Structure formats: structure tokens, C-alpha cells
Amino acid sequence: MSSNETLSEIEEPPTYVSSIPVPNVQELVRKDPLQVPQRYVRDQQDRPKDTDMSHLSSLIPIIDMSLLLMGNKDELNKLDLACQEWGFFQVVNHGVPNEVLQKMKDSAAEFFDLPLEEKNKYAMPPNDIQGYGHAYIVSEEQILDWSDQLILVIMGMDKETLLELHKQLVQAYRVNYYPPCSKPDQVLGVSPHSDPGTITILMQDDYICGLQIQHKGEWVPINPIPNALVVNIGDMTEIWSNGKYKSINHRAVANPNKARISYASFLSPQDQVEVEPLDQMLNSEKNPQKMYKRVKYGEYLRNSMKMKMEGKAHTKMAKID
Numbered sequence: 665m666s667s668n669e670t671l672s673e674i675e676e677p678p679t680y681v682s683s684i685p686v687p688n689v690q691e692l693v694r695k696d697p698l699q700v701p702q703r704y705v706r707d708q709q710d711r712p713k714d715t716d717m718s719h720l721s722s723l724i725p726i727i728d729m730s731l732l733l734m735g736n737k738d739e740l741n742k743l744d745l746a747c748q749e750w751g752f753f754q755v756v757n758h759g760v761p762n763e764v765l766q767k768m769k770d771s772a773a774e775f776f777d778l779p780l781e782e783k784n785k786y787a788m789p790p791n792d793i794q795g796y797g798h799a800y801i802v803s804e805e806q807i808l809d810w811s812d813q814l815i816l817v818i819m820g821m822d823k824e825t826l827l828e829l830h831k832q833l834v835q836a837y838r839v840n841y842y843p844p845c846s847k848p849d850q851v852l853g854v855s856p857h858s859d860p861g862t863i864t865i866l867m868q869d870d871y872i873c874g875l876q877i878q879h880k881g882e883w884v885p886i887n888p889i890p891n892a893l894v895v896n897i898g899d900m901t902e903i904w905s906n907g908k909y910k911s912i913n914h915r916a917v918a919n920p921n922k923a924r925i926s927y928a929s930f931l932s933p934q935d936q937v938e939v940e941p942l943d944q945m946l947n948s949e950k951n952p953q954k955m956y957k958r959v960k961y962g963e964y965l966r967n968s969m970k971m972k973m974e975g976k977a978h979t980k981m982a983k984i985d
């Protein structure tokens with residue numbers, strides 16, 4: 665995008681790769697809580713295993729935002745290490761009032777409680793990623809996730825202010841609804857994937873576990889801390905940092921008894937922005953070789969949407985072999 669072109673001049677709404685329509689999981693469970701159709705059953709090696717990784721969960725860094733804002737160097741180093749070693753951390757004292765978080769939770773819960781006909785008034789249209797439904801379904805054979813989603817691309821803010829503050833930042837918001845599952849050991853709520861954008865800010869349910877991240881080959885649960893926010897590095901930050909900061913494979917598992925809702929806010933560059941390793945990241949001793957090609961974010965995103973979510977397979981497009 666040239667420097668004299670601004671977001672407000674780009675009138676055309678972006679189009680997305682369309683996803684094959686699939687059943688509504690919440691409705692499936694409402695009709696028969698015990699059925700788990702074959703389309704949702706994972707191959708043995710992909711199923712959540714009953715291994716206890718809680719000793720690793722307690723090592724996932726917790727960052728105190730109030731310390732960062734006071735310029736605390738130790739906390740800044742902790743954040744730097746978190747991005748390099750884990751790609752995930754939880755943030756406490758983030759300054760977002762608990763009432764605001766609660767309102768988000770209440771309004772999402774209210775939406776998912778509506779009858780299907782009401783929810784379907786906001787159904788995701790073909791070629792769009794916004795709305796109620798499912799994305800990333802590219803073949804009839806694909807094993808499906810045990811969840812429904814509501815996705816919004818948030819552009820309603822004052823563009824001038826937004827541009828001033830963030831230049832080309834785009835925010836998309838996805839509410840994931842995971843109905844309970846009678847066979848949680850055979851399904852996944854969300855397939856393993858890394859997030860394509862810059863960073864993701866995730867509000868989990870305060871008590872129900874589900875999110876797991878891949879760390880040194882193991883699936884490690886991120887235990888909820890009430891009112892904390894989970895932050896993870898996306899693929900674009902991995903590219904800008906030439907791999908110093910890691911965009912980590914993660915997934916969500918289903919719960920046998922309770923529905924779980926998570927709220928993911930994806931921050932990303934504008935579609936036209938070209939992303940490549942920053943010069944200063946190439947001069948470090950650790951990563952002298954350029955590991956990524958230049959990619960246009962919009963193309964990268966759409967390319968990833970043509971594939972089912974499959975770990976970091978979609979990142980190949982940007983990798984230098």
C-alpha cells in the first residue's frame with residue numbers, strides 16, 4: 665500500500681474463500697446429547713490424550729501489565745522471553761474493567777442461547793468470514809471441529825483515530841462456542857492451528873479449561889485465571905521477528921459436561937500490507953539467515969483459508985526452504 669493511500673479510500677469490502685456448510689454442533693447436542701457423528705471423530709493420533717501436563721501449565725508466563733506500564737525492566741524481559749520460548753502468555757492487571765469483560769461474556773452467552781432461526785439471521789454468507797457458522801471447511805471428508813463460531817470483522821471505529829493510533833491495524837473478533845461432548849476424548853473443539861495475524865488476545869472462560877498449546881512436543885493446557893487475558897503471537901509477528909518470536913500451534917479440547925465459550929480478538933495488518941523480516945532482526949547472531957519471504961497479508965490469509973486448519977501447514981507459503 666502506498667504511503668498516500670489510506671484505509672478510508674479502500675471502499676471494497678474484502679471477500680474471503682467460502683467454506684462448505686456443515687451442521688450446527690450446538691443443535692446436534694440439543695437434539696441428542698449422546699451422539700457424536702463419525703465426521704467429528706479424530707484419528708487416534710490426533711485425539712486429546714489423558715496425560716497430565718499441569719506441571720508445565722504452571723510455567724506459562726503471567727505478565728503484569730501494570731508493571732510494564734511503570735517501565736519495569738524485569739517484566740519487559742519476562743515478556744520478551746515469553747514471546748521467544750512460549751509464544752503464549754497470560755496478562756493480569758491489563759486495565760480492562762472486569763465489568764466490560766463480563767458484558768462481553770453475557771452478550772455472547774445470550775446470543776448462543778437464542779433459537780437457531782434467530783442465530784441464523786446472522787449466518788455467514790458465502791465468500792465472507794463474518795457471521796455465525798464455520799470457517800476453514802474445504803472438503804466433505806474433513807474431520808470437523810466440535811464447535812460453532814460467531815465472527816465479526818470490527819471496522820466500526822473512527823478510522824482516523826484508529827489510523828493515527830495503529831496505522832493499518834485490523835481487528836477481527838471470533839466467539840467460539842463449544843457444546844459439551846459425550847466423547848470428549850475422540851473429538852477436538854478446534855483443530856491445531858497457529859493464528860495468521862500479528863497477535864491474538866483471548867478471553868477464556870474463567871473456570872472451564874479447553875485451550876492447549878504445543879510446547880516441546882507436548883500439549884500443555886493454559887489454565888484459566890479469572891479475568892486474565894491470554895495473548896499469543898501470530899504468524900506475522902513470527903515473520904517480522906524472523907522467527908525470534910514464535911507463533912505457536914494450539915487447539916481446544918471439548919468438555920464432557922459444560923459448554924465453553926472463548927472470545928478471540930485477532931489483530932492483523934491491513935490486507936495490502938507486505939510483511940517480511942525486519943532488517944534489525946537479520947543482524948542478530950542467532951538468526952542471521954532470512955527465514956521468511958515477503959508476503960502480502962491478504963494473500964497469506966486467503967491462502968490459509970483454502971486449507972483445513974492443520975497446525976502450521978499454512979505457514980509454508982512464507983518459509984524460505
Ligand SMILES: O=C(O)CCC(=O)C(=O)O
Pocket residue numbers: 838840854859866868874875914915916926928
Ligand atoms: O477456545 C480457545 O481457547 C482457542 C480459540 C482459538 O484458538 C481461536 O479462536 O483461534
Ligand SMILES: [Fe+2]
Pocket residue numbers: 857858859864914
Ligand atoms: Fe487460535
